[in-house]
Amino acid sequence: MTTAKPARSGFSGWLSGRLPALTTEALALVALLLAAVGSSPLWALPAAVLAVGLLAWTWRGALRGGPVSSGQTIVSRILLLAGAYVFSAVHGSLGPALAVGVGVAALAILGEPLLMAMSRSVYPVAANLPGTGVRPLLRPNTRRAVLVNGAAVLVALVTSFTELPGVIALVVATAALGLVGFTGWQALTRVGARHGSEAKLLATLTAYEPVFLVHWNAPAGTAYQIAMWLPYLERLGKKYFVLVRSEANFNEVVALTMAPVILRSGLTEIDDVIAPSLRAAFYVNTATRNNHVIRYTNLTHIQLNHGDSDKVPSHNPVFRMYDKNFVAGQAAVDRFAANGVSMPAEMFAIVGRPQVEHVAIATEPISSIAKPRVLYAPTWAGFYTDSNYSSLPVGYEIIKAMVARGCSVVFRPHPYSQRSADLTRECERIRALLAEDRKVNGTPHVFGAKAETEMSVVDCFNASDVMVSDVSSVVADYLYSEKPFAMVAVSAPAATFTDEFPLGRAAYVIDAYGGRVRGLDVILDDLLGSDPLASTRRDLKKYYLGDIPADGYVQHFLDEASRHL
Known part of the structure; x- marks a missing residue:
């Protein structure tokens, strides 16, 4: 099996990930040098402002609860503190309070790697297990400590470039160091609690x-x-x-x-x-x-x-x-x-498949439904090239043809589709098509969060009259409904598709081998009209989903599982 080539080489990928941090470090270093040799107090200011701005941009998601980069920004923050110290010393405004404040802030920043290491050692052992408590251990809030350290750097810079008293920088830096110490204490106590839970885990489970x-x-x-x-x-x-x-x-x-x-x-x-x-x-x-x-x-x-x-x-x-x-x-x-x-x-x-117990079985032929609702449930690209069965690259063309026939569409791509930039782009094209048709013609398409997270797979099955999918487990599950479905042949021509994928015998096979759709109108005529494969689906339903009475379908699984307990 072969995997897809990585999008970037090791070095270019590393450089791309490090570029904001390297740029911030360069700007901070320039600010430090200009503070040391510049004849005007204003020489160092632009570089320092740019460095702080880029640092803030790097942390832009932190205020909304997102992650904050600590390790990649330590050098730039230390350089900015050094710039604040040198600027004040060269231009005559360095007082003992500011000098000590810069040192305390630097100590707080240099303590971050140890703090992060201790925090990584805090992780849950058990939840909902009687004898250990219901709530698992929570990792200390290191993000807050890093942000306060960043604030200490900013205050030191502002104090050095203005007439503000240095004691302000000292107070903020002391608070930052205290928060680092407090967070470290939290981490140590919680690591101890984790060790205690681990020591008695087997006895508790017993x-x-x-x-x-x-x-x-x-x-x-x-x-x-x-x-x-x-x-x-x-x-x-x-x-x-x-x-x-x-x-x-x-x-x-x-x-x-x-x-x-x-x-x-x-x-x-x-x-x-x-x-x-x-x-x-x-x-x-x-x-x-x-x-x-x-x-x-x-x-x-x-x-x-x-x-x-x-x-x-x-x-x-x-x-x-x-x-x-x-x-x-x-x-x-x-x-x-x-x-x-x-x-x-x-x-x-x-x-x-006990999961199909709530799948509704078709009650009328598809030909009697004037404007059928189509579920389009494409799979993803797979981990390897020989398991890439996704029809998303041609999905827009298929859905456009469905919309042209007056069908409404429920669009539910595989959640892994977002792992591929190409498939993500195709998903967006289809959503845009459905949104435009809903706006212009009022067709009740269902897509986005409604179809992908709010509705379950079974909800999508029951909301549809027909399905288009790929080589995927949803096809076998949909077979339980006895509703017509199409499978898109991506990895093999339609003529030989069922040799490799026998479930295709119950499907109307859309030929998309080689990335080009062929004979779509003829397939859709059968899928949405005469449905000549109705009896084949009923026969294969037993073959794929078990010849088990409907009223005892789930119980059959429970009985078999219980035999081994």
């Missing part, structure tokens, strides 16, 4: 007596992977906890559940959570760190995954390391064999 754990490690912003399974795991009625491996994942899961959430980052820390009562571990993706838990042979390891599709990752040989793979239907089992991944039948359990 007393809690969990029956299973859910292991999740993923990039930030992908909580949908675990969010889709938590409601059903909770319905098992057994004590459990979620084990995460990063602070970002910890915060995401805490927002999703009242079940205990445990953060253990390192391999050797996993021993702290393997309580004697544990019987099984569930996984919702194939993250590399899953093998940190799989090594515990006393547990039954069950892979749930976070969707079923014909994508390459859905038949990855790594699935063989789990004791059980819960799959939606026989199609998933056959997919492994068809792609040369040999797995014995006992490694699989067909459990359906």
